[in-house]
Amino acid sequence: MSKNLLALITTDLRAAKMRDPAARNYFEIIFTYSGFHAIFLYRVCNILWNIKLKFIARFLSNIGRIISSVEIHPAAKIGEGLFIDHGSGLVVGETCEIGKNVTLYQHTTLGGISPAINSSSQRNVKRHPTIGDNVIIGSGAQVLGPVFVGNNARIGANAVVLSNVPDNVTYVGIPARKLDSISKSKDFNPYGIGDGKIDDPNKKSIHALFKEIHELSEKLEKMQNILKKNDNIYKKYIKKKGNIKNESEL
Template sequence: MSFISTLKKDIRVVFERDPAAKNIIEVLLCYPGLHAIWFYRLSHYFYCKKWVVLPRLISHLARFLTGIEIHPGAQIGPGLFIDHGSGIVIGETTIIGKNVTLYQGVTLGGTGKEKGKRHPTIGNNVVVACGAKVLGSFTVGDHAKIGAGSVVVKPVPAYATVVGIPGRVILIKGKKQEQVRDISPKMRELAEELDVDLSHDKLPDPELDMIKSLSQRISDLQTQLDNVKKELEASKKNA
């Protein structure tokens, strides 16, 4: 993809995923996520040319202007959309696939001082919701959704929904994890043709489900206990 085509794609993505975008002038002037991506593309160009200081200066300027920090060494595919974006941090060895969506406060970071690949690899069509932290060198599979405020420290399979601290896989392809054995190779081939699912507000609440289950179990046990008491009282009267 040529440089001009990449810029056009960046603009088109804003209109595709943000209903608030009204016209191209507004997008060009008022979308810090778009500005941050363009600053990154410039800094990444110099980074690939083995420059050291200039790429980092550009990234620092971008952070000052947009509130978004993207290391020049990160590898970002086409179609990245950063919504609002304040507080986003993307580490040096992060790899981001196609058509990824990041919301404000997201961190794609490392967990220590190890050398080499130390940041996550984000697959295609992934949505990472507000405040989520993805920490470590592992892969988040295609079409995964990371719930708001989650802290993910382990690999995430394709089509999975992750919530909680630490992040737990709750759903895969809209079904509970225990109901899913595997995703067919054909579904993986179709991944690129599917739309990005931005409904990151419709997430399960495993803690609430557990509380409801325990409450129901207690209610059942109480009913059984009441029945036993009635039987004992009846037997005493008949004795």
């Protein structure tokens, strides 16, 4: 095992221990963490891919997918300190690039958006996202296409990211929208959704609609009162006019 590979795997191992409160020791991570198994096999397969042993790399990568339920293409470029928590159903595409100290949760997809037709025109083309350093991507999130996710960004659970994400922000929703700025100095948050004080991104719109409905109801009530008052005035006028007419006939 090369010194570089050993250093990368050691950093990945430390990342799991540091970021998962359930990790009691390194021994437990090595033997029971499917996310770590996936990363370990990716590191090996990536070396094989880079020295042109591509079939062997893909073959071992497929074994890793069967073992861990995590699919990482051996051509992907991944920095040190990657942590995959609850590794299951996670996909990292061929042209994906991931920075340092990134955290991915289960069922995350870092994929492409091109249809499965005319695949020959898509070879050797950037099709997958680039993830910056210190990024957290929540469970079920999908980052699709050759978009860039900035450093220290957080992607909320089940978000669908289709455009670039700036540094130091949280994106949530479908399609994903900016929620708030975050500080790099904030402690690690397991599910990438901020500090627990996050409002639904549609909350303001819903409140505005309810406020408008309430205002319209008040206006409608005032109009009904005015109409009722005018109706009473009209009835009095008709009644008075009728009395005057009867008196003139006498």
